[in-house]
Structures are given as structure tokens and as C-alpha cells.
Amino acid sequence: MRVVVAEDIMLTREGIVRLLRDAGVEVVAEAEDGEALLREVRQAQPDVAVVDIKMPPTHTDEGLIAARAIRADHPGIGVLVLSQYVEPSYAMRLIQDHPERVGYLLKERVFDIATVVDALRRIVDGETVIDPTIVARLLSRHRRTDPLAGLTDREREVLGLVAEGMSNRAIAARLFVTERTVEAHVTQILLKLGLAESPDQHRRVLAVLTFLRA
Numbered sequence: 001m002r003v004v005v006a007e008d009i010m011l012t013r014e015g016i017v018r019l020l021r022d023a024g025v026e027v028v029a030e031a032e033d034g035e036a037l038l039r040e041v042r043q044a045q046p047d048v049a050v051v052d053i054k055m056p057p058t059h060t061d062e063g064l065i066a067a068r069a070i071r072a073d074h075p076g077i078g079v080l081v082l083s084q085y086v087e088p089s090y091a092m093r094l095i096q097d098h099p100e101r102v103g104y105l106l107k108e109r110v111f112d113i114a115t116v117v118d119a120l121r122r123i124v125d126g127e128t129v130i131d132p133t134i135v136a137r138l139l140s141r142h143r144r145t146d147p148l149a150g151l152t153d154r155e156r157e158v159l160g161l162v163a164e165g166m167s168n169r170a171i172a173a174r175l176f177v178t179e180r181t182v183e184a185h186v187t188q189i190l191l192k193l194g195l196a197e198s199p200d201q202h203r204r205v206l207a208v209l210t211f212l213r214a
Contacts (some may be wrong), residue, residue: 002044004031006032044167052081
């Protein structure tokens with residue numbers, strides 16, 4: 001797996017690169033801002049770009065803008081955005097236009113490099129990965145108008161795990177149920193969210209988008 005790492009703080013960038021390389025990931029280029037990131041992606045054609053959400057010059061959302069540009073110009077290249085902030089709207093902005101091969105993790109996950117590598121592999125496989133902390137915060141919110149109100153507690157739990165990017169098999173293992181049971185829950189979720197008629201490859205992503213917008 002070939003990766004480009006974009007992070008403006010040199011020591012942080014070197015730390016991420018070292019952890020990835022120690023885990024067997026091939027880091028083919030590094031960048032300190034969005035412009036350099038796009039240039040390195042064009043030249044190196046990595047499998048995934050790992051991007052800090054806040055980079056020069058304004059340190060607002062340059063990384064997110066660059067990530068969306070990568071997905072638009074290089075649809076075969078995945079993007080994993082790292083952020084210090086639990087901000088669901090950032091995750092939604094990232095996946096709403098180009099939902100496959102994207103991920104949003106809190107930067108603290110870097111210290112658990114196995115989680116990061118697993119997210120990178122999922123992204124390469126075409127999945128969408130959302131940080132579990134964001135999913136938990138969304139599930140804890142109480143809304144006046146909730147599009148997920150028709151879901152049972154178990155269906156909400158399954159949808160939350162889908163939003164994290166987990167497969168049916170992984171969800172079954174987490175919940176100590178059969179994979180067929182998970183498939184039944186997912187079917188009911190899609191029916192209740194009005195997504196049953198959507199193309200197969202987009203249903204889960206649309207469900208995640210509905211979850212994030214809720």
C-alpha cells in the first residue's frame with residue numbers, strides 16, 4: 001500500500017511517517033500544505049493520501065479542500081483525513097460528493113497505528129470509514145426531527161457500526177450475532193430510510209450520509 005502524508009508540523013509528520021513505515025506501509029511522499037499535497041499525489045499516484053484537515057495558509061479547512069480535489073481528480077486514490085476535532089459536518093462534506101474510498105479519523109488514532117492501517121486498507125477496498133467517537137456523539141444527540149426515529153435501538157447500533165466502515169461480518173462479531181441477523185437488520189434499515197431501491201454499491205454510503213445529516 002502506497003501512501004502520501006500531508007501534515008504542516010514537521011515533527012508530527014515525521015512521527016506519522018515513522019509509525020506507518022514501521023507498520024509496513026510504503027510512504028512514497030510527504031507534503032506540508034494543500035498545494036504540495038496535490039502535486040505529490042499527481043506525481044506519486046499513491047493508493048491513499050493521509051491528510052491533516054487544517055493546513056497553511058489559513059489553517060482552517062485546506063486539508064479538506066485538498067482531499068475533495070483528490071477525490072474529484074483522482075477517483076482511484078483514497079483519502080484519509082485526520083482531525084483534532086469531533087466535527088461530523090467535516091465528515092459529511094468529505095463523503096457527500098465522492099463517498100467511496102474516504103475516511104475521517106481523529107488525529108489521536110495515530111497512536112493506535114493498527115486502527116489507522118486498518119482504516120487505510122478499508123479505504124483501498126472502496127469503503128467509507130468514520131471515527132467511532134463521531135458516531136457515538138451522533139448517536140447520543142436528541143433531535144426534534146430525527147430521520148432515524150423509525151429505527152429500533154438495535155438498528156441504530158448496527159447503522160452506527162456501518163458508519164464506522166465495518167462489514168456485516170465484523171458487525172456480527174462485535175454484536176455476537178450471526179451474519180444473517182446483521183443482513184436482516186441492514187435490510188430493515190435501508191427500507192426504513194427509503195434506500196432499498198438505490199444501487200447496491202451505494203446503499204450503505206447513502207445510509208451513512210443519512211446518519212450524518214440526522
